[in-house]
Amino acid sequence: MSCLCKGNPDAFLVCNGFKDSEYVSLALLGRKLSINTVIVLEQERELDLVIDLSHKMNVRPVIGLRAKLRTKQTNYYGSNSGEKGKFGLTSAQIVRVVTKLRESGMLDCLQLLHFHIGSMIPSTSLLSDGVSEAALIYCELVRLGAHMRVIDVGGGLGIDYDGSKSGEGDISVAYTLEEYAEAVVASIRNVCDRRSVKHPVICSESGRAIVSHHSVLIFEAASAVKSMAHQPKPDDIQFLLEGEEDLYAAVMRGDQERSLHYVEQLKQRCVEGFKEGVLSIEQLGSIDGLCEWVLKGIGGSDPVQTYNINLSIFTSTSSHWGMGHLFPIVPIHKLDQKPGACGILSDITCDSEGKIVKFIGGESSLPLHEIESNGRYLLGLFLGGSYEESMGGVYNLFGGLSVVRVSQSDGPHGFVVTRAVLGQSSSDVLRAVQHEPELMLQTLKHKAEEVMHTKGGGEEEEDENDEYKNVVACLDRSFHNMPYLAAEEGINE
Numbered sequence: 001m002s003c004l005c006k007g008n009p010d011a012f013l014v015c016n017g018f019k020d021s022e023y024v025s026l027a028l029l030g031r032k033l034s035i036n037t038v039i040v041l042e043q044e045r046e047l048d049l050v051i052d053l054s055h056k057m058n059v060r061p062v063i064g065l066r067a068k069l070r071t072k073q074t075n076y077y078g079s080n081s082g083e084k085g086k087f088g089l090t091s092a093q094i095v096r097v098v099t100k101l102r103e104s105g106m107l108d109c110l111q112l113l114h115f116h117i118g119s120m121i122p123s124t125s126l127l128s129d130g131v132s133e134a135a136l137i138y139c140e141l142v143r144l145g146a147h148m149r150v151i152d153v154g155g156g157l158g159i160d161y162d163g164s165k166s167g168e169g170d171i172s173v174a175y176t177l178e179e180y181a182e183a184v185v186a187s188i189r190n191v192c193d194r195r196s197v198k199h200p201v202i203c204s205e206s207g208r209a210i211v212s213h214h215s216v217l218i219f220e221a222a223s224a225v226k227s228m229a230h231q232p233k234p235d236d237i238q239f240l241l242e243g244e245e246d247l248y249a250a251v252m253r254g255d256q257e258r259s260l261h262y263v264e265q266l267k268q269r270c271v272e273g274f275k276e277g278v279l280s281i282e283q284l285g286s287i288d289g290l291c292e293w294v295l296k297g298i299g300g301s302d303p304v305q306t307y308n309i310n311l312s313i314f315t316s317t318s319s320h321w322g323m324g325h326l327f328p329i330v331p332i333h334k335l336d337q338k339p340g341a342c343g344i345l346s347d348i349t350c351d352s353e354g355k356i357v358k359f360i361g362g363e364s365s366l367p368l369h370e371i372e373s374n375g376r377y378l379l380g381l382f383l384g385g386s387y388e389e390s391m392g393g394v395y396n397l398f399g400g401l402s403v404v405r406v407s408q409s410d411g412p413h414g415f416v417v418t419r420a421v422l423g424q425s426s427s428d429v430l431r432a433v434q435h436e437p438e439l440m441l442q443t444l445k446h447k448a449e450e451v452m453h454t455k456g457g458g459e460e461e462e463d464e465n466d467e468y469k470n471v472v473a474c475l476d477r478s479f480h481n482m483p484y485l486a487a488e489e490g491i492n493e
Contacts, residue, residue, distance in 0.1 A: 003030075003035070009034045009035060009036060010036070011036060012036055012038055012112075012150070012152075012203055013027075013030060013035055013036055013037045013038065014038050014040060014064070014112075014114070014152060014203075014205065015027045015037055015038060015039050015040060016040040016042060016064075016066065016087070016114065017042065017087075018042060018043070019039070019042070019046050019049065020049075021049060021053065024039060024046075024049050024050055024053050025053055025057065027039050027061075028053060028054055028057050028059040028061060029057070029059075031059050031060075031061065031062070032057075032059060036062070037061075037062065038062045038063070038064045038111070038112050038150075039061055039062070039063055039064065040063075040064040040065060040066055040112065040114050040152075041063065041064070041065040041066065041089065041097065042066050042087045042088065042089075043087075043089075044089060044093045044096065044097060047063075047097055047100060047101070050063060051100075051104055051106065054106075060109065061106075061109050062109060062111050062112070063101070063106075063109045063110045063111065063112070064110070064111065064112030064113065064114050064150070064152065065089055065094060065097060065110070065112075065113065065114065066087050066088040066089060066114040066115060066116070067088055067089060067094060067113060067114070067115045067134060067137050068083060068085055068087070068088030068089055068090050068115075069088075069115050069117065069130055069133050069134060070083060070133065071117055071126070071129045071130035071133050072085075072117065072118065073117060073118045073121065073122070073126065075118075075120065075122060075169070075170050076120075076170040076323065077118035077119040077120055077170070085116070087116070088115070088116070091137075094137070094141075097110075098110070098141065098144050098145075098146065101146075102145065107144075107145050107146055107147070108146075108147045109147075110141065110146040110147065110148070111146070111147055111148055111149045111150060112148070112149065112150040112151075112152055113134060113137060113138045113141065113148065113150070113151050113152065114152040114154060115130070115134045115152075115153070115154055116154035116155060116156065117130040117154070117156050118156060119155060119156060119158070119208065120156070120158040120159070120170060120171075120173065120208075121156040121157070121158055121173065122158065122167035122168070122172070122173055122174060123167045123173070123174050123175065124174070124175045124179055124180065124182075124183040127156070127175075127180065127183050127184065127187075128183050128186070128187045131153060131183070131184050131187040131188060132187045132188075132190070132191055134151060134153070135151065135187060135188045135190075135191035135192060136191055136195075138151055138188075138191075138192075138197070138200060139191060139192060139195040139197045142195075142197050143195075148200065149200060149201055150200055150201045150202075150203060151188060151200045151201075151202055151203075152203050152204070152205065153184055153202065153203070153204045153205075154204065154205050155204070155205045155206055155207055155208065156206070157177070157180055157204065157206035157208065157209040158172075158173035158208070158209070159173065159208060159209060159212050159383055160172050160173050161325075161326060161327060161328065161360065161383055162326065162328075162360045162361060163328075163360070170323075170325070171325065171326050171360075177209070184202065184204075185202065188200065188202060208387075211385045212383045212384070212385045213382075213383065213385060214385040215384065215385040216380045216381065216382050216384075217311075217316055217317070217380065217381040217382075217384055217388070217401070218332065218378055218379070218380050219309050219310055219311040219316075219378070219379055219381070220309065220310045220376060220377065220378055220379075220485075221307040221308065221309050221310075221343075221345075221368075221371060221377045221378075221379060222308050222309065222310050222348075222485055223307075223308045223371065224305045224306065224307045224308070224341070224343060224368075224370070224371045225305060225306040225307075225308065226305050259294060259295075260295075263291045263294055263295065266287065266290075266291065267287060267291060270283075270284060270287045271284070303341070303342055304342045304343060304344060304364075304365045305341055305342065305343045305344075305368075306343065306344055306345075306346050307343040307344070307345050307346065307368060307371075308346050308347075308348065309345050309346065309347055309348070309379070310348060310484050310485045311347050311348065311484075312347055312348070312349050312354065312396055312398035313345075313347045313349070313353075313354045313355070313356065314347075314349065314351065314354060314396060314398075315394065315396070315398045315399070315400070315401075316381075316388060316401060317356075317381060317384065317388055318387075318388060319384075319387060319388060320356060321353065321354075324358070326358060326359065326360050327360075327381050327382060327383055327384050328360055328381070328382045328383060329345070329356070329359065329360075329366060329379060329380070329381050329382075330379065330380055330382070331368060331369060331377070331378070331379055331380075332378050332379065332380045333369070333376070333377050333378050334369045334377075337369060339367035339368050339369050340369060340370055341367075341368050341369065341370050342365040342366065342367060342368065343365055343366055343368040344356065344357045344364075344365055344366070345357075345366070345379075348398075348484070348485060349396040349398060350396060351396060354396075394424075394429050394432050394433065397429050397430075397433070397483060398429070398483055398484065399423055399424025399425070399428055399429040399432070399482065399483060400423050400424045401423045402420070402421065402422050402423040402482070403419075403420070403421045403423070404417055404419070404420045404421075405417070405418045405419040405420070406418070422482070423482050423484075424482065424483075425479065425480050425481060425482055425483075426478060426479050426480070426481060426482070426483045427479045427480060429483055430479075437479055440479075441475060441476065441479050444475050445472055445475065448468060448471045448472060448475070449468060452465075452467065452468045
């Protein structure tokens with residue numbers, strides 16, 4: 001709908017995905033409005049719909065088809081490519097489509113070939129294989145009489161999220177933008193030259209590469225949790241170490257591996273002793289202090305802190321939660337200071353999976369700064385502009401974040417804030433899950449009023465009125481604030 005309003009007549013409006021009558025009708029209407037719509041067939045049965053509606057609307061369509069290539073990836077995205085891919089036509093289906101278009105006198109309408117190897121193509125060698133296969137199909141369509149003009153190489157242009165340029169795993173690609181374009185053009189040119197076919201117009205749908213850099217997710221680390229072991233008492237140490245000569249000897253030898261083994265055994269025995277009623281909770285707590293003391297002595301203690309971030313990982317970084325995708329995350333505070341701590345990130349949702357414990361480079365923690373009391377500490381997640389903003393929804397009832405639009409400027413700072421939009425309030429989130437926040441607020445106000453009236457009147461009536469107003473103001477703020485942590489604000493004393 002947006003493209004019909006703002007579409008450039010010289011640009012392609014490629015209409016792919018599953019289609020119904022309304023979709024096809026809008027695409028045909030676009031041609032009446034001088035928009036260069038191309039209806040790409042994803043399924044063979046869509047052709048009958050296009051032929052029928054184009055006759056009824058008296059519109060000559062431009063038709064493309066998506067080929068289901070044999071070339072496929074071997075990484076995470078490989079399941080969406082090759083013969084088992086979700087979209088596209090097989091060779092036999094392509095032949096039947098050409099035959100039906102010829103019989104309908106519409107073979108000249110077939111002008112575009114589309115394909116998709118899969119997201120995050122890791123190397124130009126795989127890219128060249130896929131593009132060459134598609135170019136061969138293009139040339140065959142020309143031979144069969146179609147008025148082919150365009151090859152749409154689809155998506156797949158990857159982002160080197162970890163900066164390694166290795167092409168290994170699912171977050172790296174081993175090419176630059178220029179090398180990607182060169183591989184596409186060279187592969188198509190070589191095939192077309194061998195078949196004496198005119199070079200086509202080449203277009204792409206490289207969404208990830210275009211928009212990933214357009215935004216940065218900024219969030220606050222509200223607090224950090226250090227491992228604070230209980231300090232054992234001398235009597236507890238003596239009790240807990242009875243019969244632990246092996247642990248003591250391993251520590252004195254500096255044998256880290258055996259010490260860790262004996263520490264785990266000691267922990268397990270103490271847990272079992274607590275369950276049997278032999279140990280008190282104080283003694284059970286002392287075992288953590290003792291084990292921490294041992295680990296520090298042998299250099300095996302874990303210095304990693306848990307940083308609680310004012311964010312929902314499910315809402316704002318759903319690719320990480322759903323498929324383990326890694327994004328560059330760095331502090332944007334204290335950049336003139338060397339980080340002195342290591343941390344993992346834990347969000348504020350009630351879901352135990354709301355954590356980030358893997359980071360770029362195979363690291364299990366992130367270099368961070370200590371959080372000062374009453375100080376803010378902000379982090380930035382980069383290269384998440386392609387899908388993260390639209391996929392999360394309101395999981396755990398945390399809505400969308402506030403958005404600030406920043407543009408380059410010739411001014412003294414080099415940028416200017418052009419727009420600021422507040423994120424979803426608690427009322428917005430409740431409304432999105434079919435609740436009625438206005439009715440809920442009125443109900444709570446009535447309840448508060450009833451409670452105040454039951455307290456009686458007299459000299460305290462004026463104080464009760466002030467208290468009621470205070471309660472109502474607090475409720476009103478709660479509905480209109482965002483469902484994330486905010487500055488301390490509640491009922492006034």
